[in-house]
Amino acid sequence: MCKQQSDNNFVDQYFELQKKMFHTWQESFIPTKKEKSSDPITGQNPIDFFNQWVHTSYDAFSKNINFMKENAAPNNMLGALESYQNLYKFWNNFTSINDKEQLEKFYSNWQKEYTKMISNHFMNFLPDSAQSLLKDPIDLYQTYLNTSKNFYTPWINSFNESQSLLGKSCMGDTDAFLNYSKLWRKNYEKTFGRVFDIPALGLGKESFENDLKRADAFITYMNTINEFFATIYKVGTETMENIMKEYQDMLKKGTQPKTFKEFYEYWWKENEAAYINLFKTDDFSKLLSQVVDAGLILKQNMDKFFEEQLDFLPFPKMSDMKSLYKTVYDLKKQVKNLNKQIINLNKNTNDME
Amino acid sequence: MYSPFGIDIEKSIEDSLDLQKKFVKGMENLLDVEVTDSDITPKDLVYSEDKMKLYHYKPLVKNPCKVPTLIVYALVNRQYMMDIQQDRSVIKNLLELGLDVYIMDWGYPTKEDMYLTMDDYINGYMNNAVEYIRKAEKIDQLNLLGVCQGGTFSAIYSSIYPEKIKNLVTMVTPIDFDTDDGLLFKWGKHLNIDNMVDTYGVLPGALMNSGYLLLKPFQLMLDKYVNLFENMDQRELVQNFMRMEKWIFDSPGQAGETLRQFVKDLYQENKLIKGTLEIGDKKVDLKNINMPVLNIYAQYDHLVPPSATIPLNDHISSTDKELCSFPVGHIGMYVSSKSQKQMSPKLAKWLMDRSK
Numbered sequence: 001m002c003k004q005q006s007d008n009n010f011v012d013q014y015f016e017l018q019k020k021m022f023h024t025w026q027e028s029f030i031p032t033k034k035e036k037s038s039d040p041i042t043g044q045n046p047i048d049f050f051n052q053w054v055h056t057s058y059d060a061f062s063k064n065i066n067f068m069k070e071n072a073a074p075n076n077m078l079g080a081l082e083s084y085q086n087l088y089k090f091w092n093n094f095t096s097i098n099d100k101e102q103l104e105k106f107y108s109n110w111q112k113e114y115t116k117m118i119s120n121h122f123m124n125f126l127p128d129s130a131q132s133l134l135k136d137p138i139d140l141y142q143t144y145l146n147t148s149k150n151f152y153t154p155w156i157n158s159f160n161e162s163q164s165l166l167g168k169s170c171m172g173d174t175d176a177f178l179n180y181s182k183l184w185r186k187n188y189e190k191t192f193g194r195v196f197d198i199p200a201l202g203l204g205k206e207s208f209e210n211d212l213k214r215a216d217a218f219i220t221y222m223n224t225i226n227e228f229f230a231t232i233y234k235v236g237t238e239t240m241e242n243i244m245k246e247y248q249d250m251l252k253k254g255t256q257p258k259t260f261k262e263f264y265e266y267w268w269k270e271n272e273a274a275y276i277n278l279f280k281t282d283d284f285s286k287l288l289s290q291v292v293d294a295g296l297i298l299k300q301n302m303d304k305f306f307e308e309q310l311d312f313l314p315f316p317k318m319s320d321m322k323s324l325y326k327t328v329y330d331l332k333k334q335v336k337n338l339n340k341q342i343i344n345l346n347k348n349t350n351d352m353e
Numbered sequence: 354m355y356s357p358f359g360i361d362i363e364k365s366i367e368d369s370l371d372l373q374k375k376f377v378k379g380m381e382n383l384l385d386v387e388v389t390d391s392d393i394t395p396k397d398l399v400y401s402e403d404k405m406k407l408y409h410y411k412p413l414v415k416n417p418c419k420v421p422t423l424i425v426y427a428l429v430n431r432q433y434m435m436d437i438q439q440d441r442s443v444i445k446n447l448l449e450l451g452l453d454v455y456i457m458d459w460g461y462p463t464k465e466d467m468y469l470t471m472d473d474y475i476n477g478y479m480n481n482a483v484e485y486i487r488k489a490e491k492i493d494q495l496n497l498l499g500v501c502q503g504g505t506f507s508a509i510y511s512s513i514y515p516e517k518i519k520n521l522v523t524m525v526t527p528i529d530f531d532t533d534d535g536l537l538f539k540w541g542k543h544l545n546i547d548n549m550v551d552t553y554g555v556l557p558g559a560l561m562n563s564g565y566l567l568l569k570p571f572q573l574m575l576d577k578y579v580n581l582f583e584n585m586d587q588r589e590l591v592q593n594f595m596r597m598e599k600w601i602f603d604s605p606g607q608a609g610e611t612l613r614q615f616v617k618d619l620y621q622e623n624k625l626i627k628g629t630l631e632i633g634d635k636k637v638d639l640k641n642i643n644m645p646v647l648n649i650y651a652q653y654d655h656l657v658p659p660s661a662t663i664p665l666n667d668h669i670s671s672t673d674k675e676l677c678s679f680p681v682g683h684i685g686m687y688v689s690s691k692s693q694k695q696m697s698p699k700l701a702k703w704l705m706d707r708s709k
Contacts, residue, residue, distance in 0.1 A: 259365045264579070272571040279536050279567070289543035296545075296552045303552075321464065322554065329468040332403075336477070 087264060210308070214301040217294075224294040228287055231278070239274040243267060372583060379585020386588075388596040392433035394445045396456070400485040404460030405478040407485060413448040420519050420708035421453040421486055421495050425479065425510075427502035428611065429561060431603050432458055434687050435500070438596055441688050443697055450701035457482055457503075461605040467554035469608040471615065472633030475510055483510075483517055494519035496704055501525050501657060501683070502615070508665060509625070509632060512641040520707045522647045522700060525683050527657045528639075528665040531623045534658035536568050541620035550609035558604030568655055597688070626668060639665070645673035647703050649686070649696065656683040675703070 243266075250256035257263040278284050307317045316324075400407040424444075426432035435456070436444040447454055457479070462469065486495050497518050499507025504526025511518045532538050549556065566573045584590045624630035630637040646669060650662040659678065666674050679696055681689050686696060 259368055261365075261368050268571040268576055272569065275570050276536075280533075280539065282539075285540050285543045288540055289545060293545045293548055296548045300552050322467070325465050325554075326468055328465060333473075 087267060207308070210301075210304065214305060217298045217301040221294040221298040224287075224291050228291045231284065231287060232275075235274050235278050236271070239271050242274075243270055375583060375586040379582075379587075379591065382585055382588045382591045383595075386592055386595050388592060388599050390438055391596055391600065392436050393439065394436050394442055394448065399455075399489065400482060402478060402481055404462065404466065405482070406458040406460065407482045408456050408458065410444060410448055410454040410456070412453055413445070414451045416451075417448075417453040418451055418705055418708050419453075420492065420704075421455055421490055422447070422498050422704060423483065423486060423495055424454065424456040425497065425499045425503035425507050426457065426459070427500060428459055428474070428607060429502065429558075429604060431600065431605070432456055432500075434600055434684070437600060437688055438593070441690075441693055443687050443692070446693060446697035447701050450698060451705060452701055455482075455486055459605070462555050462608045463606070464554055467609045470610045470633070471506075471509075474608075474611060475506055476513070476633045476635060479506060479510055480514065483514070487517065493517070496520045496522070496708060498522040498700075499524065499526060502527070504528075505619070505625070508639065508642065509630070509637050511644065512637050512639050513632065513635045515641050515643055518644050520645045520647070520704055521642065522649065522704065523662075523665060524649045525651050525654055525657050525662065525686055526648070526665070527619070527661040528668070529623065529626045529661050529663075530619045530621075531626065532658060532660040534660045535654075535656060537564070537656060538620065538658070538661065540564070541616055544616060544620075546613050546616040546621075550613045554609050555606040556609060556612055558606050559602075561607065562602060562604050565656070597684075626664065639668040640670045642669035643671050645707050646671045647675050647677060647700070649677045649679070649700070651683055651686045652678050652680045653685075654683045673707070 247256055257266050303318065307319060310317055395411040396408040397411070398406055399409045424432070424435065426435070436442045439445060444454060444456070459474075459478075483495065483497075487493065494517055497507045497511060497520070499505070499522070501524070504523035505528065507521060508523060508526065508528060511521045527538075530538060530541075553560075581591070581594050618624045618630055622629075625637065625639065628638055628640075646666065648662065648665050650657075650659050652659065654662075663676060666676050677699065679686060679691060681691055686692050
């Protein structure tokens with residue numbers, strides 16, 4: 001039923017698509033009175049054609065394959081297409097620059113968008129469940145950073161240094177942002193992280209201590225994941241800078257990519273090489289391990305929290321099941337061994353007879 | 354037609370129009386695509402134990418090789434990679450070239466399997482499958498063909514039970530884990546596997562896949578799909594792509610205790626090469642491997658680099674041993690046209706010559 005409906009939608013949308021394509025074509029290639037006087041080469045319409053059309057097709061496409069959600073390929077493909085389109089916007093914007101001032105403006109305008117583009121790309125790797133675990137803390141972290149700036153920072157020893165780094169990172173200094181994340185994590189561990197270790201007293205002691213541990217795990221996770229993504233963004237923006245510089249050089253020599261397709265090939269290969277260089281470092285291996293570990297500790301705390309809520313309800317918990325699985329595993333192993341012994345005994349008896 | 358910014362506008366528009374035509378045509382291909390023809394070379398289920406199944410392929414020649422060959426695949430991903438589609442099936446090729454083939458399917462571990470150890474897999478399931486074949490075929494020895502992690506298991510098995518193995522073939526198999534060539538080997542050294550296993554019990558396949566994708570972040574998550582996008586009008590290509598994609602993301606979870614030992618003893622402590630590995634109550638000494646060995650590796654393997662595979666031949670006592678490589682990647686070893694034309698015939702001949 002669901003498929004039937006989607007197919008009908010698909011046909012409708014396909015015709016709609018054709019109609020839109022015709023309009024886009026008209027707008028792009030048939031000059032209106034007003035456009036007749038504009039330069040046919042640098043006129044904006046032809047170059048926008050690709051973008052408009054991809055957007056229209058992409059919308060129709062994404063609506064029609066929703067019913068295939070359980071299949072990983074279309075989802076991954078849509079994620080990839082989104083990155084591809086974003087890169088096109090970047091390229092389109094970038095290739096219309098011809099002086100240094102414009103280049104600087106372009107850089108500062110694009111820095112945030114580019115980081116978002118890189119972030120979305122890396123998010124696509126993760127299973128759906130893990131993506132929400134990542135996206136939410138990243139959004140929350142911004143709020144958290146703002147709050148912390150107002151309330152907590154004055155107590156931190158290296159206030160001046162962190163403020164200076166934060167200031168620089170706001171101005172687009174990627175190194176500063178990464179260092180700020182690192183410093184924040186270090187300071188947190190030295191100061192507020194310790195608060196969560198304070199022993200509790202009284203009836204709600206255990207519950208209170210668990211709550212503190214959970215809060216600590218959550219903040220530690222946020223700190224680590226942000227350091228991780230700051231590292232990822234740093235390489236992304238550095239590569240973007242290199243590409244821009246190299247492109248200007250190539251433009252002078254006439255060796256620049258001539259089409260978006262060529263630019264895309266050049267862009268992804270430069271990025272792949274830059275990231276693999278990062279991934280090969282010991283520092284990244286350790287950071288990756290810290291991120292995974294912090295995520296696992298957060299999950300352990302969340303699991304424990306859910307178990308505590310279920311404690312008074314008549315449901316078996318995962319810890320109960322683990323114990324049961326272990327018993328079944330041990331018994332199964334014992335039965336298999338005994339079976340083997342019986343077979344061997346029978347064989348020996350038959351041989352003797 | 355060049356703009357002042359060095360863009361060939363005419364070519365760009367041509368490209369974009371071409372892409373869009375393919376895209377519209379290709380949507381139908383994607384919606385109609387059927388990927389049901391993996392794992393269809395005829396076979397019989399001959400033995401099963403818990404989730405493990407042992408299959409015997411129906412021979413495709415009149416007098417197949419007298420010594421059967423047991424294929425042991427990795428625990429990650431599914432064994433039907435060897436039979437991904439009829440015109441690119443390593444299994445079908447080997448059967449047509451005269452081999453008698455068995456294959457183990459490890460199944461999909463669930464939470465109840467979280468305590469399964471390498472001992473259960475190797476001294477348990479694998480040994481029971483070998484015993485079944487020996488009994489059913491009335492033979493003392495069989496050929497063992499191990500793939501990737503299945504090759505590591507096969508090398509371990511052959512060193513514990515050398516008397517049961519006539520010939521050993523390892524393909525794209527990690528043996529020496531003390532290498533920095535592959536990112537997995539580098540990252541594996543710092544991984545807190547205890548925490549991971551204690552948290553999940555059975556590691557979700559999707560989580561493992563995220564790690565594999567990160568090894569080539571732009572090629573595997575972007576360019577691969579952009580290429581598909583550009584070729585969507587070719588029905589066969591879309592079908593091949595979707596078939597492969599289905600296989601890549603058909604990743605079983607990993608029994609925690611097995612993964613714990615695999616990462617700690619091998620990735621982190623390299624015990625197989627050091628000769629200090631123990632599987633259950635059995636010590637593993639690669640020097641016990643004395644049967645003929647064919648060690649096949651892929652020159653462009655980003656998952657198991659050649660430096661992790663090649664050293665096997667230096668640590669075994671076999672006198673008849675051969676190292677062989679193909680200019681392909683890890684997966685290309687099974688699906689590329691090179692592999693169909695070169696690897697399968699080489700492998701079949703090597704085994705047939707030594708199975709008389």
